Amino acid sequence: MKQLIARKKGMTHIIDEDGTMTAVTALQVDPCVIVQIKTAEKDGYDAIQLGAGKKRNPNKPEQGHNKGLGKFAILREVKTDDISAFKIGQKIGLDIFESGQKVDVTSRSIGKGFAGTVKRYSFNRGPTTHGHDHHRQVGSIGSGTDPGRVIKGKRMPGRMGNKMVTQLGLKIARIVNEHNLVFVKGSVPGKKNSWVMIRKSIKA
The missing domain is CATH 3.30.160.810 (Double Stranded RNA Binding Domain)
Incomplete structure (x- = not known):
């Protein structure tokens, strides 16, 4: 069994032995x-x-x-x-993980509320010159006569975020057993103090 419940405490940076500064996410893993x-x-x-x-x-x-x-x-x-x-x-406890090991972290992403396609899917905006009134509108969502409907799965405005997301292959940069902390390289989904699941990477 290579899976534990942890709590995201925030992001910081650590300095390696060669002087390289690395951005890490601190996860508190109590027994x-x-x-x-x-x-x-x-x-x-x-x-x-x-x-x-x-x-x-x-x-x-x-x-x-x-x-x-x-x-x-x-x-x-x-x-x-x-x-x-x-x-x-x-x-x-933390003894099932070791420094340098790759892990997958699953958490609920930060909710952004109802968002348009420009923010949600990085659509290009419309022209911002005189006479245009569709700066951030979706644009065409399908053909008229054939198929005459909106195809399923069409990217449109809707609720953004607040979904379970898994980051694959994050490397454990450091483990501090005294404080039950695991530092993984890079970012982890979710806001501060949110619950996450940390497990041995399926791609390791």
């Missing part, structure tokens, strides 16, 4: 607690459920599900091939 173990016999597949963070006032169903293990702010399910190595209440 995740195994809350539930799912088996193929009972649930149809093998997986473990991880809990992280702290919730001030969990409701009664959450209290019963956590079985006194803690007041978790987030629960995430991770599929695994071998569940015999895990038990409920076990803590999984």
Whole structure:
């Protein structure tokens, strides 16, 4: 099992031994607690459920599900091939990752609200000279007689962002075990203090 729940703390930069300055994203990875173990016999597949963070006032169903293990702010399910190595209440920490390793990070991107095609898809603007009134309009969205309709999937104005996005192949630049921090090169989707999933890269 090579997957953990983390929290994005923001971006900074680190200086390598050769003096190179690298932009990194700081992810706080507190030890995740195994809350539930799912088996193929009972649930149809093998997986473990991880809990992280702290919730001030969990409701009664959450209290019963956590079985006194803690007041978790987030629960995430991770599929695994071998569940015999895990038990409920076990803590999984940063020791499953190492510096220099490539990881994939999944998070919800920042929502931008309702946006036009210029902002959403980088469409070219219309002429900005005299007599034009379609500076940021979509333009033609289909032919008239044939096919006589708008093709499915046509890029048009709509809600932008607020979707689950995965950044592939990010390299771990540094691990600080004392503070449970992982620094990955480059940017990570989501805003500050948002929850992310960090896992071993599928392309590694």
